[in-house]
Amino acid sequence: MTATAPTPTPIPLTTIAELRQHHSQLVRLGLASHPTHARRLLAFLARDPAAHLPYAARLLAHHPDPHPALFNPLFAALPPCHAARLLALMLSLPLPPDHFTFPRILPAAPLPLAAQLHALLLKLGFHYHAQSLNALLAAYLANARPDLASRAFRTAAPRGTLDVVSWTTMVGGLCKLGLVDEAREVFDEMPERNLISWNAMISGYVKAGRFLDALDVFDEMRALGVQGNGFIAASAVVACTGAGTLAHGWEVHRWVEQSGIKVDEKLATAVVDMYCKCGCVEEAWRVFEALPVKGLTTWNCMIGGFAVHGRGRDAVRLFGRMEREGVAPDDVTLVNVLTACSHAGMVSEGRHYFNHIVERYGVEPKMEHYGCMVDLYGRAGMLDEAQKVIDNMPMEPDVGVLGALFGACRIHGDVDLGEAIGWRVIELDPQNSGRYVLLANLLASAGRWEDVARVRQLMDERNVSKEAGRSVIEVDGEVCEFQCGSLHHPQAAEVYAMARDMMSRIGAEGYAPDTRDVLHDVAEEEKDAPLLYHSEKLAIAFGLLRTRPGDTIRITKNLRVCRDCHEATKFVSRVFEREIVVRDRNRFHHFKDGKCSCNDYW
DNA sequence: CTAGGGTTAG
Numbered sequence: 001m002t003a004t005a006p007t008p009t010p011i012p013l014t015t016i017a018e019l020r021q022h023h024s025q026l027v028r029l030g031l032a033s034h035p036t037h038a039r040r041l042l043a044f045l046a047r048d049p050a051a052h053l054p055y056a057a058r059l060l061a062h063h064p065d066p067h068p069a070l071f072n073p074l075f076a077a078l079p080p081c082h083a084a085r086l087l088a089l090m091l092s093l094p095l096p097p098d099h100f101t102f103p104r105i106l107p108a109a110p111l112p113l114a115a116q117l118h119a120l121l122l123k124l125g126f127h128y129h130a131q132s133l134n135a136l137l138a139a140y141l142a143n144a145r146p147d148l149a150s151r152a153f154r155t156a157a158p159r160g161t162l163d164v165v166s167w168t169t170m171v172g173g174l175c176k177l178g179l180v181d182e183a184r185e186v187f188d189e190m191p192e193r194n195l196i197s198w199n200a201m202i203s204g205y206v207k208a209g210r211f212l213d214a215l216d217v218f219d220e221m222r223a224l225g226v227q228g229n230g231f232i233a234a235s236a237v238v239a240c241t242g243a244g245t246l247a248h249g250w251e252v253h254r255w256v257e258q259s260g261i262k263v264d265e266k267l268a269t270a271v272v273d274m275y276c277k278c279g280c281v282e283e284a285w286r287v288f289e290a291l292p293v294k295g296l297t298t299w300n301c302m303i304g305g306f307a308v309h310g311r312g313r314d315a316v317r318l319f320g321r322m323e324r325e326g327v328a329p330d331d332v333t334l335v336n337v338l339t340a341c342s343h344a345g346m347v348s349e350g351r352h353y354f355n356h357i358v359e360r361y362g363v364e365p366k367m368e369h370y371g372c373m374v375d376l377y378g379r380a381g382m383l384d385e386a387q388k389v390i391d392n393m394p395m396e397p398d399v400g401v402l403g404a405l406f407g408a409c410r411i412h413g414d415v416d417l418g419e420a421i422g423w424r425v426i427e428l429d430p431q432n433s434g435r436y437v438l439l440a441n442l443l444a445s446a447g448r449w450e451d452v453a454r455v456r457q458l459m460d461e462r463n464v465s466k467e468a469g470r471s472v473i474e475v476d477g478e479v480c481e482f483q484c485g486s487l488h489h490p491q492a493a494e495v496y497a498m499a500r501d502m503m504s505r506i507g508a509e510g511y512a513p514d515t516r517d518v519l520h521d522v523a524e525e526e527k528d529a530p531l532l533y534h535s536e537k538l539a540i541a542f543g544l545l546r547t548r549p550g551d552t553i554r555i556t557k558n559l560r561v562c563r564d565c566h567e568a569t570k571f572v573s574r575v576f577e578r579e580i581v582v583r584d585r586n587r588f589h590h591f592k593d594g595k596c597s598c599n600d601y602w
Numbered sequence: 603c604t605a606g607g608g609t610t611a612g
Contacts, residue, residue, distance in 0.1 A: 102603090166604085168605080173604090195605080234606060241608095272608080274608095299609090300608085331610075332610045338611075402612090403611090404612050586611095
């Protein structure tokens with residue numbers, strides 16, 4: 001054979017002209033087919049396959065001894081349609097695909113091609129090759145065909161072709177398609193799992209919003225003595241953030257620290273966010289302050305954390321420090337600062353930041369910022385100012401912006417404006433049940449029962465159902481969920497008795513039911529009953545039963561706090577001398593001594 | 603061939 005060493009000094013190949021020149025030189029020296037040179041030429045051509053595929057194909061077609069491996073870099077770089085043509089060339093030489101061919105072509109293959117490759121793979125016996133088979137499973141799953149993937153998966157099992165990657169591919173792929181329960185079935189049957197498998201299941205549950213299930217899997221992993229890594233930590237922390245359960249958050253954080261997992265900036269930010277969203281800003285602050293390096297997102301999380309807890313002064317102070325430390329804010333920072341101002345009633349500060357948003361902060365105001373301003377004015381009762389923001393904004397207001405004004409109308413009882421916007425907002429977002437409920441509440445508060453009925457009828461016609469209220473409370477590390485009006489809890493009778501007792505005790509101290517949000521045209525005295533069954537009251541009653549006197553009661557709920565629960569909780573905090581922290585859909589309420597941190601605007 | 607994590611008005 002020819003050369004043992006590449007004779008021409010490898011000149012850098014940067015243009016196709018250089019490559020042609022180099023190639024011709026190699027041809028003259030009889031070195032063009034030398035594996036090293038041929039691979040180098042093909043690697044260059046693979047960088048722009050759309051332009052150079054014919055060239056590459058010629059090179060391969062004239063190669064005296066084309067090895068399948070020469071094709072693989074090209075396959076990896078090709079769009080699927082060209083990959084198919086190159087495969088055809090390969091087969092025509094004739095040259096069989098090798099172990100890298102299918103894994104290289106399949107990931108980007110659209111369905112018809114994937115199916116053809118499936119047939120070829122069977123014909124050539126690659127269904128005994130785990131990597132090829134796994135690539136096929138991934139391709140079917142990427143094309144949203146869990147049926148085809150599952151069939152290939154099941155038929156491969158008796159052959160013993162499956163490995164841990166095959167199983168993990170199924171778990172992750174099914175999760176991505178929203179088939180998280182099916183994924184769990186596969187996961188439970190896995191003969192062997194690695195950290196990737198565990199994380200696929202945990203993060204799959206997180207993506208599906210099934211945070212407690214995610215944490216169950218995480219616990220199972222630890223119970224088996226499996227050491228985690230940064231991926232698992234991230235997923236578990238985010239699961240706690242979603243669940244809003246501080247006890248879980250503490251535990252996962254402690255586990256991260258004990259297990260020696262390296263906490264990088266992103267993971268640290270996730271932890272800060274977790275403590276904020278689990279109701280413990282103080283702990284978020286401790287973690288935040290201890291960080292040697294804070295990224296923009298870290299600042300944003302902390303400022304946003306203060307914002308949702310109604311601590312506008314702290315948010316603004318932190319923003320000032322961020323500025324002094326030379327960290328340039330972005331659009332999210334400004335949204336968080338404006339939210340902080342609006343949740344704390346700091347109208348003039350909010351206006352100030354908004355007015356200087358471009359020249360001082362270098363941020364182009366977007367829809368979100370206008371929404372914040374509408375919310376800022378609207379919450380403060382300056383509905384005409386809010387309306388002016390909408391009239392003068394440079395883009396068409398979206399549902400969110402109008403929704404902010406609508407929400408303000410509800411707070412301040414402006415039925416006329418609220419109704420006008422309410423119908424419009426519902427038409428813009430007809431599947432959002434909360435908006436119907438808000439409009440119905442507004443109309444009900446004005447005693448307009450026939451219009452309330454119209455709203456309810458519209459919901460029926462469109463098959464939009466009112467989301468059931470759910471409240472989660474943790475007691476002794478146990479998580480209990482209460483659903484509005486549901487009797488499923490094992491201690492239901494006791495809880496209801498406690499709830500009734502609780503209500504009569506605060507009633508004796510001056511609490512009166514606020515029935516404005518009750519959507520039935522019934523006699524006043526009959527309206528009180530359904531209010532008692534709101535999930536939040538049941539959860540608080542349960543908390544009073546099961547926690548020690550003086551313990552903070554923490555509740556996370558899926559909807560906004562209703563006015564009656566808000567009022568009742570204020571009384572409970574005073575009468576039972578408890579701090580009660582409620583995370584609702586939008587923000588946190590800290591109830592203490594008969595007052596709430598939201599100052600009754602939420 | 604299998605996994606990723608942070609912030610955003612209502």
